[in-house]
Amino acid sequence: MATPRGTNRGPSAGPQNRAALVAAARTVFDERGVDAPLSAVAKLAGVGQGSLYRHFPDRISLTVAVFEENLVEIERLSERPGSTMRDVLDLVTHQAEAASAFIETIAVARADARVAGFDARLRAVLARKWSEAAASGVGRAPGASVDDLMLAVAMVAMAVSHAPRSERHAVAERAWHLLAPGLRGEAPRAEP
Secondary structure, three states, X not given: OOOOOOOOOHHHHHHHHHHHHHHHHHHHHHHHOOOOOHHHHHHHHOOOHHHHHHXXXXXXXXXXXXXHHHHHXXXXXXXXXXXXXXXXXXXXXXXHHHOHHHHHHHHHOOOOHHHHHHHHHHHHHHHHHHHHHHHOOOOOOOOOOHHHHHHHHHHHHHHHHOOOXXXXXXXXXXXXXXHHHHHHOOOOOOOO
């Protein structure tokens, strides 16, 4: 039986409301920037502002929820048999393209305890895939490390976050084209 619009469904609606708010935040912040009014997020999610603030007391909490979902997706992909470092980097890049409005917010909030664990979790995934790639014979530059790979991911994410939506994918492709040879120990190919 459908619940009439505007009827309070109580605590049982909590998980659905939270998921709707995270999805709405992705859309609103992508279209209007991370400084968009939170009321727009609540409206798109179909919930009241009270529900928004119960789940996410501030903008950083909402941003953290988006990044948490992204990290869980990355971790799951990395654990799939046969997944490669390239698969993981493609997903990270795709997420950066889709969540570019959140990247600067997270960068500014690095000292926030809610954000601090993100780098460590991503580093753990990349370190495992880096080791698997080396074990399977995929070359990497002498002296290149997971720290270098993390730096490359940050550079690509920041470049994408500053690009217009229509150019994000092309910017990500160009950035990886420039960075990947250095990680693999190859000289960059000259463009015609």
